Amino acid sequence: MNADRLRILVVGCGAMGGIFAAHLARVADVAVLDTDAAHVAAIRRDGLRLEGGEGCAAALRAETDAAALHGEVFDTILFLVKSGHTAGALAGLQSLLAQGPLLVTLQNGMGNSEILEAGSTCKVLRGIVLDAGRYLGPGRVEHLIRGNPTWLGPTRGAVGDCARLAEALNDAGLPTRTLADPMDAVWSKLVFNSVMNPIGALLLGVNAARYGSPEVCALVDDMAGECAQVVRALGGRYAFDPMAFVKETRAGLRPVTRHAGSMALDIANGAPTEIDELTGFFVREGDRLNVPVPACRTVYRLVKGLEAARAWQLRQP
Structure with a gap:
């Protein structure tokens, strides 16, 4: 070197x-x-x-x-x-x-x-x-x-x-x-990943479905709102709007890419996801702080089930 x-x-x-x-x-x-x-x-x-x-x-x-x-x-x-x-x-x-x-x-x-x-x-x-x-x-x-x-x-x-x-x-x-304090940026990225990565996995890696379905858009917004409540309860703040990328894509200011997040790729490959370190964090902290997180909890449970189903699928002859 x-x-x-x-x-x-x-x-x-x-x-x-x-x-x-x-x-x-x-x-x-x-x-x-x-x-x-x-x-x-x-x-x-x-x-x-x-x-x-x-x-x-x-x-x-x-x-x-x-x-x-x-x-x-x-x-x-x-x-x-x-x-x-x-x-x-x-x-x-x-x-x-x-x-x-x-x-x-x-x-x-x-x-x-x-x-x-x-x-x-x-x-x-x-x-x-x-x-x-x-x-x-x-x-x-x-x-x-x-x-x-x-x-x-x-x-x-x-x-x-x-x-x-x-x-x-x-x-x-x-x-x-x-x-000086990286946490403001960490909170912003954590919320984005905790919402969009599991949604991308549940939609089988089809990124257009994260933006083209009104029901999915409503779920994304519900999860982002719950995460924001947990961040506030923890005394955190955002360096930037975690959902700015999503809002700009919905408004047509950014193209819909073919990248639905690393969690979708993990599911496809049968690899462990980071759901526990992402959405699971907000579920655990929501419970500890008595902040309701029903949308995050449901998505967390579904991804855990999808992980298990994909692992079982790959074990079959």
């Missing part, structure tokens, strides 16, 4: 991990860690191919086992695994933490920054991503929705700790804003 450039390890090289790794490789020395052996082999052989928009093939170091990175020094470790895998991923990286890398989570859902803080003494940044992508196959990811800002702020440390990574992201073509 070049000692003059930022040294970054991206943990989880799926859709968003791949997008960030491929872009950052233009301005930093980047390695990726992913458990998908076929994906890693393809990256080693042909580079990581980013499709959609500008397109590129990034030459990266890729590993499936954190032990192969023992003795390496990274300035930043960026976590983009599914929320349920954060604790396990961090545990496997303990040998890298002695040098005090900056730990950064851009993952969906709640609880990830808390895991990074509890499992290390490193400074921790938390952020959100408003772009979207999908994993196409070994060595290939697609950048579906581009040009939206990434928001980044400290949960343990100071806003100045964001500066070098934010500069690299901006230089790499991923516009980034920093803020």
Whole structure:
């Protein structure tokens, strides 16, 4: 690795991990860690191919086992695994933490920054991503929705700790804003994901159905209203209107894309979703705070059932 450039390890090289790794490789020395052996082999052989928009093939170091990175020094470790895998991923990286890398989570859902803080003494940044992508196959990811800002702020440390990574992201073509308290942005993205991702999964990944059905639009609005009540009860506030993208799409100001959210892709692939870290969070907090969340609870239960049904389906001969 070049000692003059930022040294970054991206943990989880799926859709968003791949997008960030491929872009950052233009301005930093980047390695990726992913458990998908076929994906890693393809990256080693042909580079990581980013499709959609500008397109590129990034030459990266890729590993499936954190032990192969023992003795390496990274300035930043960026976590983009599914929320349920954060604790396990961090545990496997303990040998890298002695040098005090900056730990950064851009993952969906709640609880990830808390895991990074509890499992290390490193400074921790938390952020959100408003772009979207999908994993196409070994060595290939697609950048579906581009040009939206990434928001980044400290949960343990100071806003100045964001500066070098934010500069690299901006230089790499991923516009980034920093803020002293990332929670305002986190609440906005959390509400959007907690409403739109499970709806996309229940509608079998047909994004047009999220906008073309009056009944679905009413359900989306009910869920967003319930989430807003929980956020207010927790003392949270929004950095931006979480449903602005939805409102602009309904008004015809944005096209209806073919991306219905990562949860729809998880269901199709028979993979565990992040429903517990998203909509499930609002159900649990609503119950704890005595805030009624009937629409969120129903959608949460339906997605849990869909997960089980799809897993059963894939087990059949």
